[in-house]
Amino acid sequence: MSDDRCEVTVTVNGEERSLAVECRRTLAEVLREDLGLTGTHLGCEHGVCGACTVAVDGAAARSCLMLAVQADGCEIETVESLGTEEKLHPIQQAMWDEHGFQCAFCAPGFLMTVYCLLRENPAPTPEEIREELSGNLCRCTGYASILTGVQAALSRGAAADA
Amino acid sequence: MKIPRFTYHRPATEEEALAMLTEFGEDAKVLAGGQSLIPLMALRLSRPAHLIDIGGLRELAAIRERSGTVSVGAAVRHVEVERSALVARAAPLAAAAMPHIGHGAIRNRGTACGSLAHADPAAELPAVALAAGASFVVRRASGERTVPASEFFLGYLTCDMGPDELLVEWRLPTWPVTAGWSVQEVSRRHGDFALLGMAAMIDTDPVGRISTAALSLFGAASTPIRVDAAEKLLTGEPPSAALFDEAAEIVKGQLDPPGDLHGTAAYRKHLGAVLTRRCLSEAAGRLGAAA
Ligand SMILES: Cc1cc2nc3c(=O)[nH]c(=O)nc-3n(C[C@H](O)[C@H](O)[C@H](O)COP(=O)(O)OP(=O)(O)OC[C@H]3O[C@@H](n4cnc5c(N)ncnc54)[C@H](O)[C@@H]3O)c2cc1C
Ligand code: FES
Ligand code: FES
Numbered sequence: 309m310s311d312d313r314c315e316v317t318v319t320v321n322g323e324e325r326s327l328a329v330e331c332r333r334t335l336a337e338v339l340r341e342d343l344g345l346t347g348t349h350l351g352c353e354h355g356v357c358g359a360c361t362v363a364v365d366g367a368a369a370r371s372c373l374m375l376a377v378q379a380d381g382c383e384i385e386t387v388e389s390l391g392t393e394e395k396l397h398p399i400q401q402a403m404w405d406e407h408g409f410q411c412a413f414c415a416p417g418f419l420m421t422v423y424c425l426l427r428e429n430p431a432p433t434p435e436e437i438r439e440e441l442s443g444n445l446c447r448c449t450g451y452a453s454i455l456t457g458v459q460a461a462l463s464r465g466a467a468a469d470a
Numbered sequence: 471m472k473i474p475r476f477t478y479h480r481p482a483t484e485e486e487a488l489a490m491l492t493e494f495g496e497d498a499k500v501l502a503g504g505q506s507l508i509p510l511m512a513l514r515l516s517r518p519a520h521l522i523d524i525g526g527l528r529e530l531a532a533i534r535e536r537s538g539t540v541s542v543g544a545a546v547r548h549v550e551v552e553r554s555a556l557v558a559r560a561a562p563l564a565a566a567a568m569p570h571i572g573h574g575a576i577r578n579r580g581t582a583c584g585s586l587a588h589a590d591p592a593a594e595l596p597a598v599a600l601a602a603g604a605s606f607v608v609r610r611a612s613g614e615r616t617v618p619a620s621e622f623f624l625g626y627l628t629c630d631m632g633p634d635e636l637l638v639e640w641r642l643p644t645w646p647v648t649a650g651w652s653v654q655e656v657s658r659r660h661g662d663f664a665l666l667g668m669a670a671m672i673d674t675d676p677v678g679r680i681s682t683a684a685l686s687l688f689g690a691a692s693t694p695i696r697v698d699a700a701e702k703l704l705t706g707e708p709p710s711a712a713l714f715d716e717a718a719e720i721v722k723g724q725l726d727p728p729g730d731l732h733g734t735a736a737y738r739k740h741l742g743a744v745l746t747r748r749c750l751s752e753a754a755g756r757l758g759a760a761a
Contacts, residue, residue: 312475331478331521334508353471354509361575367549368575373508377478378501378525421575442660443573 314377320345321389327376335379336360336371339386347387347416351445358444361417362386368424387416390423398466399423399458408457410448417444422458423470430467434459473508474517480526484638487524488611491634494520500636501525503547505572505580506588525581530638535560541607542640548577548585561642562760563602563651563671567594570653573661586622587637589629589693592663594653596623597694599640601669601686607639616641623693649673649682650756652749655689656741658732664689665733666741670749672704674757680704685717685746690727690738697721700746709757714750718743 314331317324320343329338336353339345339362351357353372360371363385391397396404399422409415418441425432425440432440437458446454481487491498499518501507502525510516524530530543533554540561542551551557552568564582571577571585571594585595586606598604599619606617608631622629631637645651655667666689673682683704685697700720707713722743729735 312477314478330475332473332475334473334512354512355505355576358573358575364578367578369579370505370575372512373505373576374579375473375478375501375504375508377480378504378523425574439569439660440574443575 314380316376316380318376318379318381319383321385329376331375331377333376334372335362335364335374335376335384338376339371339384345386345388349413349416351413356445357414358417358421359414361420361444363420363424366424366427368421385420385423387419390419397423398464398469399426399461402461402464402466403454403457406453406457406460408449408454409446414444414446414448418446418454422461426462426467426470430470432462471512471514473511474514476511476518477520478523479520480523484524484527484529484609484636487522487527488609488634488636490520490522491636492611494522495633498522498633500587502544502584502587503580505576506584506590524636533557535644538644539641540564540644542582542642544581544583544636544638546582548572548580548582549574551582552577559760560644561602562645562756563653563669564595564598564642566651566653567598567669570594570655570664570667576661583637583640586640587629587631589623589625589627590663591623591626591692591694592667592689594655594664594667594669594688595640597667597669597686597688598653599642600694600696601671601684602642602645603684604640604642606637607641608635609638610635614638620696626692645760646673646682647761648758650753650759652752652756654745654748654752656745666690666727666738666745668742668745668749670746670753672709672750672753672757674709678708679706680709681706685721685749687721687725687742687745690725690742697724699724704750709750709754711751714747714754717750718746721746 317326349359351359355373498520501521501523530545558565655664671684675681683701700717725742727738
């Protein structure tokens, strides 16, 4: 059915991509299945857990709550854009050093949320960090280690790389 | 679950959007930020055949002040309302509600008008609209009407709009500079929909007696509700903790909230009293603060 296919052009992690996708597919599905960017995780698929958080034009958004076609013309950044295995992004390195995560299923969402927060607000207070991260769920850590990791990232100047 | 199939439309103008609504009517849904509609479709609680995406319509993307009202267009996102200096000054009750709505990532995409059209009884903005005496500009291809907030919310997820109509603008009367405001809620986790919440405004006359009081509850019934009896009690009296306690007892007595696994009806009634005291004391502390 040609009616339910949509043309989408998005810039993903700096690279422009044009695709014809089924209109009903979410940005998360297209990132993971069509573009192979499986770093973006899907937990609840209805907006509650935050695992699928990506940056859309620089602002954090739930990729499970956005149709890919709604991202037409937008700039998307996913967790893959942050760092490489050899050279982690300072936020990732701080999380690693502080044992911020356990299973790390939630990590892509937390990392992208922190990344977007630091870009907008390079010196957030602990209260602002908690507030911003309140939309991301973690089943393992109890959050304290994640907050410690964010603080470590901040004190090492990670905001300069956001 | 995967979202069911639909045909996607991206009108270039409001006029085109209205023509599509006329054509597809019941079979279509407006897509604004998608923060309520997409999850409903993902859960297959909603399966429209056509989606009309108004998210990019620039003509509906402004927050404006004109002739004593602040108007918020249909494509204005929560985050823009939250950061608007105009809203902070001329509609502080709406500004106070914003941080309570979901989380940052939700507010980056969701729209204020989408929340109002969705008419979730536990949402903040419908209660704000009711307390502030706001109105809604609703358009269809054949014409426009303005509906006061007191007549707009009809029931659970139901407002006074036909399937061919578009909510184009939320209008709030410019805030009286002498009045105080507060939005308070209790929820299970930060960012969740409220178990119970209140949006309140009080104003005083030159000798310091309360001249206007508006107490509007969300999460208390199938629509946001005002508590007339408590508002009457407050009117004409000077603000005091004892007066607010009395108002709190009235609110508790008037409430007939639903009970569910998140909170019993008795607990929500108790919250009604607690939130009334919190709201009124915060609003009293802000009398004249908008000047
Ligand atoms: C995890 C999570 C937590 C949330 N927490 C809260 C909360 O605490 N408080 C709260 O208030 N909301 C909350 N929300 C909902 C959020 O505020 C939505 O953004 C808002 O309810 C809908 O706005 P939208 O632009 O996303 O609308 P959409 O999802 O696009 O549309 C919602 C409905 O309104 C209709 N509609 C939208 N715009 C118009 C229009 N202009 N004219 C006619 N019909 C229209 C649509 O057809 C649809 O039926 C939450 C959402 C999520 C996912
Ligand atoms: S998968 Fe998107 S919020 Fe849970
Ligand atoms: S570390 Fe396992 S869910 Fe967060």
